[in-house]
Amino acid sequence: MCFLLCVCFIFASCLLHTQDVIAATINGNPTEANISSACGLPPQPDHGAYTEAPYPAAFPPGLDIKILEYTCFPPYRLVGKSPIFCNNGQWTGTFPTCKLFCKLARYYDMDFRCLVSEDPADGYTKCDYLIPSGAKVQPFCKVHYYSRVPLNIMTCVNRTWDYMPDTCRPECGTVIPKGTPLMSGGRPAKHGELPWHVGVYYKKNKPYEQICGGSIISRKVVLSAAHCFWKLEAMEPPCRYAVQAGKLFRDWNDEQDEEVQQRDVIDIKIPPHYRGVQTNFQYDLAIVILEKSLFFKMLVQPVCLDFGPEMDKRHLKPGSMGKVAGWGYTSEAGEPSPYLKVADLPSVGIQQCLNETSFAFKVYITVDKICAGYTNGTATVCKGDSGGGLSFPEQENGVTKYYLRGIVSTAPADGLTCNTITLTTFTHVASHNNFIKSYFENSDRLGFRHLNAKMIAFYNDTSVCFD
CATH class of the missing domain: 2.40.10.10 (Trypsin-like serine proteases)
Structure with missing residues (x-):
């Protein structure tokens, strides 16, 4: 019941604004055009599967609705949102996929930015803890730390990083040239x-x-x-x-x-x-x-x-x-x-x-x-x-x-x-x-x-x- 209520809540806005559904449903009775489904099923994902969820009891009968729940076979993990919905032949969002992930550890001296695309010029976004295979990550030293060598872009390849940078070193021995004044003879x-x-x-x-x-x-x-x-x-x-x-x-x-x-x-x-x-x-x-x-x-x-x-x-x-x-x-x-x-x-x-x-x-x-x-x-x-x-x-x-x-x-x-x-x-x-x-x-x-x-x-x- 909880699942169905959640589906109703998420899908409600789509139903309210779908004129075809409103036109095809008169006094709760669907028309013939609505009975023949336009929501074709996609192929099963690699390294995973989906199951079709039951028709939500809270919806009027006969609507062209499909709900797919995706799962992945370990150690693969889901990329994308599940479940996904189809209404009158229109799937919401993109179909999830199953990929291997690399773990991105948290360091006190180093942080990471994820590339939006293959080209670093397209910019970066904040990284999650798990990074999907094929994704690229740019490491960088935090404030008050530095690296003696350039920190190259890391790529996740089948649950393993193609290279791991050495940890950053703390800046040492540096003084603040100007400050507020606060040993004998000192x-x-x-x-x-x-x-x-x-x-x-x-x-x-x-x-x-x-x-x-x-x-x-x-x-x-x-x-x-x-x-x-x-x-x-x-x-x-x-x-x-x-x-x-x-x-x-x-x-x-x-x-x-x-x-x-x-x-x-x-x-x-x-x-x-x-x-x-x-x-x-x-x-x-x-x-x-x-x-x-x-x-x-x-x-x-x-x-x-x-x-x-x-x-x-x-x-x-x-x-x-x-x-x-x-x-x-x-x-x-x-x-x-x-x-x-x-x-x-x-x-x-x-x-x-x-x-x-x-x-x-x-x-x-x-x-x-x-x-x-x-x-x-x-x-x-x-x-x-x-x-x-x-x-x-x-x-x-x-x-x-x-x-x-x-x-x-x-x-x-x-x-x-x-x-x-x-x-x-x-x-x-x-x-x-x-x-x-x-x-x-x-x-x-x-x-x-x-x-x-x-x-x-x-x-x-x-x-x-x-x-």
């Missing part, structure tokens, strides 16, 4: 100036306390310093930490931040030989894994990574200027900065670094360290800046991109929270390229591996977390 950061910088927060008290910084390298991964997560000669549980991206102001819940992305930490990987002060802060690097992926936008983007020795050597040439950001202390006896500050620091050769630091601090300039900064108080990093990235500019096709070279590690202590007349050591990222790559399925794309059950179980063990 200057206020501009909105989006270092969109890869995040704040690392300790969750013991509410609101959470900012303790370190970090650099985004993929949607779920941040690089920071191991000592940020090291307490009493052991690493603290990941669930005690959270990060905020796209942030300018230090406080966790500062209302002046408009587009902040907050994420809990689900796992932390540090080199197995790291033991804090016992190993002189060698291997001071942490891979911080976020519970949920970040959304790359104008104010949240990754920094570039390149482990090639040529670019690394060029960036770390003495005198080359790199950028570092943080909410750390603003003077030797001051307080943490309420807003993000950026310092431009020159790279310093290891020999000069050894010559210009105290004897007691020399042991911390380990083989995996690089140095940067001033000894005249111009600018330095302080407590609270640890884990932040030191990045250097590189020109690529007329665009300046920043590459991560170091992670804020240690500086000589003098009993204060900030020593403004000393150099700072940074963990050399390239020295740990194998460790970093080991946690990625494809080091070229930086696609992080799926978490295993053991990691998730450890994260969910609230007995090691704060109340």
Whole structure:
């Protein structure tokens, strides 16, 4: 009954405006002309069939009406609408066909447009999830992503795409040249100036306390310093930490931040030989894994990574200027900065670094360290800046991109929270390229591996977390 009512509803407008039907039906009795059907049946579709539906009981008897319901044999699927109707020899629409389909997956970095015809000049339309065999699709990268190679048109051939493009890469290391202004000796950061910088927060008290910084390298991964997560000669549980991206102001819940992305930490990987002060802060690097992926936008983007020795050597040439950001202390006896500050620091050769630091601090300039900064108080990093990235500019096709070279590690202590007349050591990222790559399925794309059950179980063990 429901089917017949639906047929009546869909077909009603056609009947009301068909003068032949009205003329041929008098007092509900059809004429002879109406009895001989003009609705010829089409051939059965390839890889499918149709059945003729019963005459709708709600219609006057004797009308020249046919209703066909189409089905396809798996794995073929229907293209077109079913059922279709015939009234006085006129079929509504086109006959459905049965075709094989390709699935069009949804990606966070790529989208698709379907060609209207064989000629791209005819334009595109929005794609559905299933694409019929023979259809052509144009892939393209979403905003803040790019492809190193042209993305060619894809064609669906018998349930399979003739080619699948590589996933798009996130734009990395780009800064916004102009923005609204919001470390000791540093200057206020501009909105989006270092969109890869995040704040690392300790969750013991509410609101959470900012303790370190970090650099985004993929949607779920941040690089920071191991000592940020090291307490009493052991690493603290990941669930005690959270990060905020796209942030300018230090406080966790500062209302002046408009587009902040907050994420809990689900796992932390540090080199197995790291033991804090016992190993002189060698291997001071942490891979911080976020519970949920970040959304790359104008104010949240990754920094570039390149482990090639040529670019690394060029960036770390003495005198080359790199950028570092943080909410750390603003003077030797001051307080943490309420807003993000950026310092431009020159790279310093290891020999000069050894010559210009105290004897007691020399042991911390380990083989995996690089140095940067001033000894005249111009600018330095302080407590609270640890884990932040030191990045250097590189020109690529007329665009300046920043590459991560170091992670804020240690500086000589003098009993204060900030020593403004000393150099700072940074963990050399390239020295740990194998460790970093080991946690990625494809080091070229930086696609992080799926978490295993053991990691998730450890994260969910609230007995090691704060109340």
